[in-house]
Amino acid sequence: MAIWIILAAMTAAAVMSALWPLSRARTAALGTAGEGLFYRDQIEEIDRELARGLFSPAEAAAAKAEAARRLIRAESRRETAGPSLDEPALRRRRAASAVALSAVPLLALAIYGAYGSPHEPAQPLAARLVQERDLADMDISEAVARIESHLQQNPADGRGWEVLAPVYMRQGRFDAAANAYAQAIRHLGEEPNRLANYGEALVNASEGVVQAAAREAFEAAVATDPLQPKARYYLGRAAEQDGDPEAALRRYEALLRDSPSDAPWISVVRARIDALGAASQPASPALGIDAIEGMVAQLAGRLAEGGGSAEDWARLVRSYMVLDRAEQAAGALAEARRALANDPAGLAEVEETARHAGVGGESGQ
Amino acid sequence: MLIEAGHFALALALGLSLVQFAVPLWGARTNDPVLMSVGGPVSVAVFLLVAFSFGVLTHAYMVSDFSVLNVYANSHSAKPMIYKITGVWGNHEGSMLLWILILALFGAMVGVARNSVPPKLRANTIAVQGAVTIAFLLFLLMTSNPFERLTPAPFEGQDLNPVLQDLGLAIHPPLLYIGYVGFSITFAFAMAALIEGKIDAVWARAVRPWTLAAWLFLTLGISMGSYWAYYELGWGGWWFWDPVENASLLPWILGTALIHSTVVMEKREALKVWTILLAILTFSLSLMGTFLVRSGVLTSVHAFAVDPDRGLFILVILVFFIGGSLALFAWRAPLLRQGGVFAPVSREGALVMNNLFLATACATVLIGTLYPLALEAVTGAKISVGAPFFNATFIPLMIPLLILVPFGQVLAWKRGDLAGVAQRLAAAALIAAFVTVLIYGFTYGGPVAAPLGVGLGVYLILGAFNEVVTRSWSPGVSLSVAARKARGLPRSTWGTVMAHAGVGLTVIGIAATAWSTERIVSMRLGDVADVGGGYEARLDSVAPRTGPNYIEDVARMTLFSGGREVGFVESAKRFYPVRAMPTTEAGIRTFGLSQVYVSVGEEQPDGSLGMRLYYKPLILLIWLGTVVMAIGAGISMTDRRFRVGAPVRSRNAPPTAAPAPAE
Structure with a gap:
């Protein structure tokens, strides 16, 4: 609304x-x-010059004679030209006023109506950043407070506990999270995902150690859903902690086999497998160094022939650095x-990769 | 809300421009002083609206309001504040808004300047200016709206083209635009005269300060642009005969001709038709420059503004104004009363020669600029007309013109005495010849053109001041009397002297480029290379550095002269991640009027660094000369005849008192 008042003003x-x-109503003479x-x-x-x-x-x-002739002409014009204040002049004035009164607002509104967005507020970046942060902070703490007070009055509301638990997890309050999951399980029943989350909260609460209660929760989860990935992963961790790397490795590899290739936990599981592999069987890379060199040579050949994207170039540069061939x-x-x-x-992109990999690092100190 | 108010102000300015166009025009036709008086306040209101709009857009840039598409596309929150502000006109929409702001400013200034312009001429001029404003406001609102919104607003912008993130950009375009658009007002005056059917010396005097102002700013704008290209593009050149540069040079050449022809018209009422034509053509060339830069016909550094749709719109504006004005000219010009007569050898004659040379030079540059475009359009063949063409055509036209310049200053009106003038100039010519021979002797074996060019420059400077000497001193007059007399010379005379001396300085600077040296070397840390001009440079370090919105590798060099350390330069390869664009920052060190210019190149496979080292003797004179020219124009604008002897407020009885004598 305010915007329209401003535009009208x-x-x-x-x-x-x-x-x-x-x-x-000025009687201005023409300034001849x-x-x-x-x-x-x-x-x-002319005299001065x-x-x-x-x-x-x-x-x-x-x-001077020329200028004087022009002077006479200008003076004679002045006598003939006078101000006109007759009826037609007044009519002209009224017409001009009408045009100004109607055409200006109409044209402005038509053009602005076609291209403007009157309800769009200004959004300076600094104000937006402050607002955004406040919104994020306020939302969570306010929501948590509200759910907590609700649960104080209705402790048997399993859904409330289940909503609250992940929030506690994110805030790093693992004991509270474990308690919330336990309450959720009590009121909503045992369910593989719920059990696995409960176990995870317990593990985090005991600083990464899979203790008996957590292990029981994971096992219960796997008993109902043998494919539950979180429970299977932590069972693997449990086996590691028990000093049974082979069992752990078996569990991890089985988990990998059953996981879709884009599952978010793949990299975590792989890291565990690599760690175990490094600990148990030293140096057996999946690919021989020769095979890698062959692939790099192939890539280089393809690029030399003119094909290849920026990514390919970046990969080639990185590969050479991995192979310790700075010059190449x-x-x-x-x-x-x-x-x-x-x-x-x-x-x-290639430059960026090269900088990261340290290409030309000796000269560009 | 503020942003929308700014947007609405533009729409309102469009509506009001319509009043600015129609009502004063009608008033002038019906001889109605009240209708004519509407032009002043309305033109001021249009200016205020556009200024408000421009202020709002600038504010949006300063606070990084990315809900405005234009800000999102051309700014970045990490950019230094100065470049946030200059970014307003570093893009098509914003620069067009600046263009319109200046258009409205000139309209408003004519509207306010009651005392210097006859009312009818003023009314018609304001009306024509209103018409131009209408066209450009329509163009802005319909094809390149700077207030287009973006929802949801992103949290980061796309940054400004790194090449344009430079202080040069803060100064170059506004100056250039004031110049370009300033010629719109001389165009409006010319159209007003044609509409009224009355062109006389009064017209010439009314239009002269505006022409001078526009020329002053165009001179500075072109000069700044040249200096900016010199240090920012990293090639060490200061003029590339790039079509976009030519587009700004063309109106400058014709504007220079216009300044000289209005003198003839004001003093002798001759050259009327020609002057009107020049005023029309000068602004037409300004419009054409805008069209060429923005339509995508030309690709260059300025290509940030390319869009074929807009090109078409500008083409329509171009055809309408150029075609319309030339048609009006063809219809009305034969009706004009012819003015004073003069002999070929006279001041008028010299100024006609000046106009002939300048018009020919302008045509030459125009052909060199447009021919490749036309050829490509017709046959598809791409040719490039570069420096060799312009050097072979433009320079031969300039040299006789420059030799004639001091003659024009000394010749008398109506009928001059060539032998007497030659006698008066003999001293200047002799000294210049002596300087040439002397320099040639010292630089024997070097380029021959350079001493000749320096000689020409010296001749121009001496010839310019010759006018002061001959007008204030004769044998037997004491020096103090001569000094008092020289001070008493009209400001317009001093303006002429300064402007012509400025040309001389620039000519010397250009001639001296023949002595500049370029060395392309590859250096390792600690290496010392010869720069030329007696300077040596040692590569000290190459180190990465992080700027607010870029990262750079800085090569630092120490400069030595005769074994003594005289300073250091830093040249950098910058990378702007947001636009993924690299730039080269040249390192420049000034010694007097000469410069050492260093530009870092590619790293070689053996680990050494490619470097370009230039020594550029007297290079600063090129731009210093243009500044002196602009000062000359400024002095000329303050001449007393623009302050007295003009119409006064007409409410009272017509004044009868003669103006006070000046000396």
Whole structure:
């Protein structure tokens, strides 16, 4: 609403700028007087220029005669032109006022209506950042407080506990989370996901150690749903802590087999497998160094023949650095600069990779 | 809300421009002083509305309001505040808004300047200016609205083109626009004269300060642009005959011609038709420059503004104003009363020669700029017309013109005495010739053109001041009397002297570029390379550094002259991650009027660093000269004849008192 008041005020001010001069019943004479003055001034200037040698005397006389003729013409014009304040003049004024009063607001509104967004507020970045942060803080603490007070009155509301538990987890209050999950299990019943989350809260509460209560929860979860990934992972951790890496490895590998390739936990599980592999069977890389070299050579060959994206170039540079061949990496980078000359974004990516991998690190200190 | 108010102000300005166009025009036709008087307040109101709108957009940039599409597309919250502000006109929409702001400013200034312009001429001029404002406001609102909103608003912007993140951008475009758009007011004056059917010396005097103002700013704008390209693009060149540069040079050349022809018209009422044509063509070339830069016809550094739709719209504006004004010219010009007569050898004659040379030079540059475009459009063949063409055509036209400049200053009106003038200039010419021979002797074996060019510059400076000497001193006059007389010379004379001396300085600076040296070397840390001009540079370090919105590798070099340390320079390769764009920052060290210019290049496979080292003797004179020219224009604007002898407030009885004598 306020916006329309402001726009209306602006319109009124704009229209006034046209109406104000129209409303003054001024009898202004046409200023041809100024022209006479101009030519008089010019005649005097000719005298001054004569004194400075810009005219020969004869020419100055001729020039003065010219200016004088114009002076006479200007003066005679002044007599014939007078102000007109008759009926047509008043009609003209009214017409002009009407045009200003109607055309200006209509045109402005039509144009603004077509292109404007009157309800869009201004959104300066600083204010938005403050607002955003406040919103995030206020939301959670307020919501938690509200649910907590609700649960104090209705402790048997399992849903309430279940909503609260992950919030506690995120806040790092693992004991409270474990308690909330336990309450949820009590009132909503045992359910594999709920059991696994309860176990996870317990593990976190005891600083990563899978103790008996947690283990029981995981086992109960797996008993109902043999594929429950979180429970299976923590059972693997339990086996590790029991000093049985082979059992742990078996569990992890089985979990990997059953997991979809884009599951979020894959990297975590892999890391555990790598850690165990490094501990138990030293140095048996999945691919021989020869095989890697072959792949890199193949990639280099393909790129040299002209095919390949910016990612390929980045991979090649990184591979050389991994193989400890700084010179070839620098060479590849130089080639990439040539090949990607028309693709600044791609080249930037390659440069970035090279910087991270430390290509040219010796010279660019 | 503020942003929407700014948007609405533009729409309102459009509506009011319509009043600014129609009512004063009608008033002038019906001889109605009240209707004519509407022009002043309305033109001021239009200016205030556009200024408000511009202020709102600037504020949106300052507070990084990314709900405005234009801010999102051209700004970034991490950008330093100064570049947030300059970013307002570092893009198409914002620069068009600035363009309109200046258009409205000139309209408002004519509206306020009651005392210098006859009322009818003023009314028509304001009306024509209103018409131009209408066209550009429509263009802005319909094809390139700077207030387009974006929902939901992103949290980060796309940053400004890094090349444009420079102090040069803070200064160059506004100056250039004031110049470009300033010629819109001379165009409006010319159209007003054609509409009224009356063109005389009064017109010439009314239009002269505006022409001078526009020319002053265009000169500074082009000069700044040239200096900016010199240090920002990292190639060490200061003029590339790039089509976009030419687009700004063309109106400058014709504007220079216009300044000289209005003198003839004011003093002798001759060259009327030609002057009107020049005023029309100068603004037409300004419009064409805008069209070329923004339509995508040209690709260059300025390509940030490219969009074919907009190009079409500007083309329509272009055809309407240029075609319309030339049609009006063809219809009305034959009706104009011819003015004073003069002999070929006279001040008028010299100014006609000046106009002929400048118009020919302008045509040459125009052909060199447009021919490749036309050829590509017709046959598809891409050719490039570069420096060799312009050097072979433009310079030969300039040299006789420059030789004639001091003659024009000394010749008398109506009929001059060539032999006498030559005698007066003999001293200047002799000294210049002596300087040439001397320099040639010292630099024997170097480029021959350089001493000749320096000689020409010296001749121009001496010739310019020759006017002061001959007008205030003759043998037997004491020095103090001469000094008093020189002070008493009109400001317009001093303006001429300064402007022409400025040309001389620039000519010397340009001639001296023939002595500049360029060394392309590859250096390792600790290496010392010869720069030229007796300077040596040692590569001290190459280190990464993080700026507010970029990362850079900085090469630092110490400079030595004759084995003594004289300073250091830093040149950097920058990378702007948001736009994923690299730039090169040249390192420049000034010694007097000369500069050492260092630009870091690519790293070589052997680990050394490619470097370009330049020594540029007297290079600063090029830009210093243009500043002196602009000062000359400024002095000329303050001449007493623009302050007295003009119409006064007409409410009272017409004044009869003659103006006080000046000296």
